Amino acid sequence: MSRRARPLSLAAAGLAVAALALAGCASAGTPAATGSASDSGEGWVTPGKITIATGEPAYYPWVIDDDPESGEGFEAAVAYAVAEELGFAADDVVWVRTGFEEAIAPGPKDFDVNLQQFSITDERKKSVDFSSPYYETTxxxxxxxxxxxxxxxxxxxxxxxxxxxxxxxxxxxxxxxxxxxxxxxxxxxxxxxxxxxxxxxxxxxxxxxxxxxxxxxxxxxxxxxxxxxLPTPEGETGDQLGFVLAKDSPLTSQVTEAVDALRKDGTLDELAAEWLGGEGEAPVLK
Structure with missing residues (x-):
């Protein structure tokens, strides 16, 4: 399920191209691409595995046919790309399901990371950690x-x-x-x-x-x-979507480094164009 080896599939027509206007900087520390994350059992729900959560159900075009294991759909594809960047093989990805509010509530988690279009907000940061953003939308x-x-x-x-x-x-x-x-x-x-x-x-x-x-x-x-x-207030960005992790997770910096690397090498843009691309316009209301 390597992002480099998996054949590309075009998303259904009718979706808009949403610009990925993210300019995050890589966090300090050991680069995630070395594979050291998968070699260490520290901090992971299951040593040697990466446990990724999504919604129940998971919606198109983020996950195709509610089947994240397929790697099809924008967030499913991003999840496998991040796992690979961290040094995990596709077979080492374990999927679980959570409710939306359950995932961002305080307390321990049964996942390493969770993605189901969570906007990064200061209020949510009081209860959970976020990676750097992998997508920006309105x-x-x-x-x-x-x-x-x-x-x-x-x-x-x-x-x-x-x-x-x-x-x-x-x-x-x-x-x-x-x-x-x-x-x-x-x-x-x-x-x-x-x-x-x-x-x-x-x-x-x-x-x-x-x-x-x-x-x-x-x-x-x-x-x-x-x-x-709906307009974005002046001086602010659109909704930036990030991976959710448990509060003060030791994995946050590693996941952020992986996301930053995929942004820098163009992978996030490629995946957005593949799964979220299409025709149509949405005027901004004033």
């Missing part, structure tokens, strides 16, 4: 052609509507901080629940990250409409 409003949100061209047009998102996510907090709807953000356990509520007319629109927005609007909704991106 939040996007999605609706259907029959919804009153379909004609929205500004944030003001959305304020009196029912807007929902998965609870505990940046999508949810962005609704509250950027749109500030008069009826508050509508919370759902998963993106699937939010999408179902949209289809049933229980909400007027939902907010998800950019790649997910293009897939939902183009492939899952019968009459999907991509309303637009």
């Amino acid at each position: 939040q996007v409003v999605v609706t259907t052609g029959s919804s009153p949100a379909a004609d929205a061209t500004s944030i003001a047009d959305l304020k009196d509507l029912l807007i929902g998102a998965q609870t505990g996510t940046t999508s949810y907090t962005t609704i509250e901080s950027v749109i500030q709807p008069t009826q508050g953000a509508q919370a759902f356990n998963t993106n699937d629940d939010a999408k179902l509520a949209l289809e049933n007319g229980q909400v007027d629109a939902i907010v998800v990250d950019l790649p997910t927005a293009f897939y939902i609007s183009g492939a899952e909704l019968t009459d999907g409409v991509l309303v637009g991106q």
Whole structure:
């Protein structure tokens, strides 16, 4: 399952190219590429293995067909690339599943690293560690052609509507901080629940990250409409996604070094183009 040996597969059409605008610097210490990480049992859940967690379920285009072991999908591919950078063979990758909020709650973990579109925030850093970011994205409003949100061209047009998102996510907090709807953000356990509520007319629109927005609007909704991106506050970056590790994990610097190496050699850009590439545009709402 080497990232260099695995044949490339094109993601389904309808996804947007999302720019990977990350400029992190490599952490100090022994370079991860030496393979020393896999040779040492210190800090790992299972010595000689790397235990990687993702969601239950894991969604396209991040993981294809809810099968991370295949290495297909952006986050599945990034996980195997990081494992290889750390010196682990594909057979030494062990996958487990966790809930989204469970993964970022304080306390011990049954995984070495976890990736399921976790935005790096100061609040979450109080409970867990993050690697340097492997991807940067924005939040996007999605609706259907029959919804009153379909004609929205500004944030003001959305304020009196029912807007929902998965609870505990940046999508949810962005609704509250950027749109500030008069009826508050509508919370759902998963993106699937939010999408179902949209289809049933229980909400007027939902907010998800950019790649997910293009897939939902183009492939899952019968009459999907991509309303637009929510703006990033001036002077700030988009949502930077990182690997989650246990708080004060001895592995954090090694995983960060691996991510930084993959960014520097262009692997992260290549994987983003492969799995998140496609056609379409999402205007920025003002």
